[in-house]
Amino acid sequence: MPPHSDIVKVAIEWPGANAQLIEIDQVSARLKTLLKDKTYQHERRSRARAARQxxxxxQSHGIDARLEALKxxxxxxxxxxxxxxxxxMEGIGTLARLVESGTHFGEMLAFTLTAFLELMDHGxxxxxxxxxxxxxxxxxYVNQPMVDxxxxxxxxxxxxxxxLNSHSLYHRVAQDITVGQxxxxxQVSNQEIQTYAIALINALFLKAPEDRRQHVIRGNRPIKAEMAHQLYVLQVLTFNLLEERMMTKMDPSDQAQRDIIFELRRIAFDGENDPSGTEKRKAMYTKDYKMLVDVLKRLFGNHVNPAMDFTQTPPGMLALDNMLYLAKLHQDTYIRIVLENSSREDKHxxxxxxxxxxLTRMLCEILQVGxxxxxxxxxxxxxxxxHDxxxxxxxxxxIQLLxxxxxxxxxxxxxxxxxMQVVREQITRALAMKPSSLDHLKGKLRGLSYSEILRLRQSERMSQDDxxxxxxxxxxxxxxxxxxELIKQQRLNRLCEGSCFRKLGNRRxxxxxxxxxxSLNHKVLHYGDLDESPQGEVPLELLTDKIPVSDIKSVVTGKDCPHMKEKSALKQNKEVLELAFSILYDPDENLNFVAPNKYEYCVWTDGLCALLGREMGSDLTRSDLDTLISMEMKLRLLDLENIAIPEAPPPVPKEPSTYNFTYNYG
Known part of the structure; x- marks a missing residue:
């Protein structure tokens, strides 16, 4: 008969006795505990030795040995x-001192930080x-422009x-790290870096006191241009997270997605959680018309297969997400809108x-999602x-406005x-007023009723007709x-003041x-390298290179620039491409620019075109021209306010029958 599978042979070495092999038919609980304890003690001693080593x-002086140890x-x-x-063994303190010393770089520093984070995560x-x-x-390391x-x-x-783990450390970190940084x-291509950056942003927002959360956006002090730009970038990137859902088509064969549509129907017409208010409203809306047998027809355009309504992108599944959010978190509003539409006459x-x-498609266009x-x-x-x-x-x-x-x-x-055109105008006009909260937005929209939009249109049309x-x-x-000519002189004066440009290499x-x-006589362009960004004007003596304006053949922009053709990575960067321009001069040389912002780009391209006697065609010139002409004309027409200006000059009276005038000199 073969031995039972539960029978094992173990070698046990008792203190003070010789080792011997014993057959045990059943391992007792005491022996199990003993074996487990012995194993743990052995493992602990092994780990302790490894930790000490x-x-x-x-802490050794050998670089290679230290690197292998950290790895x-x-x-x-x-x-x-x-x-x-x-x-x-005070290992955490040792790693912290290695980091604080600032003498470790590259792989050695990366392994040090990895070990530190893993050890701290054990709590x-x-x-x-x-x-x-x-x-x-x-x-x-986070604030450095170029780091591994x-x-x-x-x-x-x-x-x-x-x-996340320390209230006191939040305040220390918040002093050194801002969301803008x-x-x-x-904006980098590495998704892991993006993930960790977003996680840190979320942590800073999560742990920030309520008054500090509102302080950045709603503080009494004016928001500086750079801060406003960073908030704009954060807003754009936040909305761009919606792009995936916006470009995702609904799969008509996906039962889970189809269930969402039927969930919308159930919430609207079956009602839940409010037997008094909801049922009364339902009875009021459904009393005088037929039973809701054509529910899907009234909810969706394609009542045979409602899923087909969500196969167009944009807005794709984002529209369904919005509808479900409204139905679940603003249920009374959702039921009221749906039943009001259902109770109207067929033609209305x-x-x-x-x-x-x-509406979802329109909002994506207004806020430029993607x-x-x-x-x-x-x-x-x-x-x-x-709001989160x-x-x-x-x-x-x-949707309530609509x-x-x-x-x-x-x-x-x-x-x-x-x-939809009226609703778009209502929304864009309200957004232009920069409401500070969603409640403030509601107030602005209440003041932009359909009759008010008509009045504003009529007023603007009359002003335009004048x-x-x-x-x-x-x-x-x-x-x-x-x-x-005034704009041209401003552009040339701005070129005489000069601008600082950043050199772009292989790195971002x-x-x-x-x-x-x-130069002040508008005959020479002076340029030269700097060690750091200057504060104020740079003297001509420090700019060692120069180009006579008479040698300039043309100015090119965007993808026509030589440095955009040479560097494919820069060519694919839309932001850099829109700010690039180059001067082509004899003999077959070029000077390449990437403006720090759109304003500097327009000023320099306009100024260079003015130097060459060409038309200034930037968006900034058109905007300045419209603004200045409008102001000048209003000033000149100030005395004619409320006086109708005829389309044609008044008629010249007929010649008199005789020119023998009598003068009374009395």
């Missing part, structure tokens, strides 16, 4: 037993014990853990689904920073596009050359600068 090697430590630190032993040591100098060193990816990744992760890490009804889909941030733009909206679900809440406000405007216009299905009369057009044509950023300015 690694700690000694880390091995980074792997073993995930083990709780080893971590306990290493921490008990054995409190984060409150971290020194201020360590925090400043880690923050320095692995070091940056671990530094971001360490700062996130500090913020983290925005640059979201509008399927809720179609409204939501078109577009890259524009350099120099600072058009941010404070209200989007006051700002996009969804914005949609909920706008329903209200539809009723005010007494629209039919044929008027759908007209209604400026289209022949006498006004003639006056405008006479003024325009003077204004263009390099802290190298050069300066260029026009």
């Amino acid at each position: 690694l700690l000694d090697r880390i 091995e430590l980074a792997k073993l630190s995930a083990d709780p037993t080893f971590a306990t032993e290493f921490i008990n 054995i040591v409190s984060w409150d014990l971290i020194s201020l100098s360590f925090i400043k060193q880690i923050a320095g 990816v692995s070091i940056l990744q671990r530094s971001l992760a360490i700062l996130e853990s500090m913020v 983290l925005i640059g890490h979201l 009804e509008c399927p809720f689904g179609r409204c939501a889909i078109e 577009e890259l941030p524009n350099e120099g733009c600072n058009d941010y909206h404070p209200m989007f920073f006051t 679900r700002a996009w969804e809440e914005f949609f909920c406000v706008c 329903n209200k405007t539809w009723k005010e216009m007494r629209a039919t299905a044929e008027d759908f596009n007209k209604v 400026f289209q009369s022949p006498p006004i057009i003639e006056l405008r044509e006479r003024i325009q050359p003077e204004i263009l 950023r390099q802290e190298k600068f050069w300066f260029c300015r026009l």
Whole structure:
């Protein structure tokens, strides 16, 4: 008979006795405990020896030995037993001192940070014990324009853990790291860096006191241009997270997605959680019309297969997400809108689904979802920073506006596009007022009713008509050359002051600068390299190179620039491409620029064109021309206010019958 599988042979060495092999039919609980304890003790002694050896090697003077030790430590630190032993030997303090010394770089620093983070994640040591100098060193790695990816990744992760695990460390980290500094890490192609940067941003927002959250956006002090630009970039990047859902088509064969549609129907017409209010409303709306057998028809345009409504991109599944958010978190509003539409006459009804889909598409266009941030733009909206679900809440406000405007216009299905045009105008006018919160937005929209939009349109049309009369057009044509000359002189004066430009290499950023300015006699362009960004004007004596204006053949922009053709990576960067321009001069040489922002780009391209006697065609020139001409004409016409200007000059009277005039000199 073969031995039972439970029978094992073990060798046990008792203290003070010889080892012997014993057959045991059943392992007792005491023996199991003994074996487990012996194994743990052996493992602990083994880990302790390894920890001591690694700690000694880390503190050795040999660079290669220290690197190998840190590499091995980074792997073993995930083990709780080893971590306990290493921490008990003051290993955390040793690693912190290595980082604080600032003498470690590259792989050695990356392994040090990895081991430190793994050890701290076990929760054995409190984060409150971290020194201020360590925090400043880690923050320095994050703020450096060029740092190794692995070091940056671990530094971001360490700062996130500090913020989340210690209230006191939050304040220290917040002093050295701002959201604006983290925005640059979201613009790199490395997805892990983007992930850790977003995680740190979220941690800073999560742990920030409520008054501090509102302080950045709603403080009494004016927001500076750079801060406004960073907030705009954050707003754009936040909305760009919606792009994936916006470009995702609904799969009609996906039962889970189809269930969402039926969930919308159930919430609207079956009701839940409010048997008093909801049921009363339902009874009121459904009392005088047929039973809701055509529910899907009234909810969606394609009632045979509603899923087909969400196969167009944009807005794709984003529209369905918005509808579900409204139905679940603003259920009373959702039920009221759906049932109001359902209770209207057939010619005045509008399927809720179609409204939501078109509105979502419109909001994506207005807020430019999926577009890259524009350099120099600072058009941010404070209200989007006051709610965790700002996009969804914005949609909920706008869908109520659409329903209200539809009723005010007494629209039919044929008027759908007209209604959407009015709603777009209401939303854009309200956003232009920069409401500070969603409640403030609601107040602005209440003041922009359909009748108010008609009044504003009529007023603007009349004002525009006044400026289209022949006498006004003639006056405008006479003024325009003077204004263009004024703009030209401003551009040339700006070139004489000069500008600082950043040199771009293979990396995204390099802290190298050069300066260029026009001589006061407008005959020579002086330029030269600088060690750092200058404060104020740079004397011509420091600019060693020069180009005579007479040698300049042409000015090219964008993809026609030589440095955009040479560097394919820069050519693919839309932001850099829009700011690039080059001077081509004899003999077959070029001077390449990348402007720091759109304003400087327009000023320099206009100024160079003016030097060459060519037309200034930038957007800035057109804007300045319209503004200055409008101001000048209003000043000249100030005395004619409320006086109708005739289309034609008054008629010349007929000649008198005789020219023998009698003068009375009395």
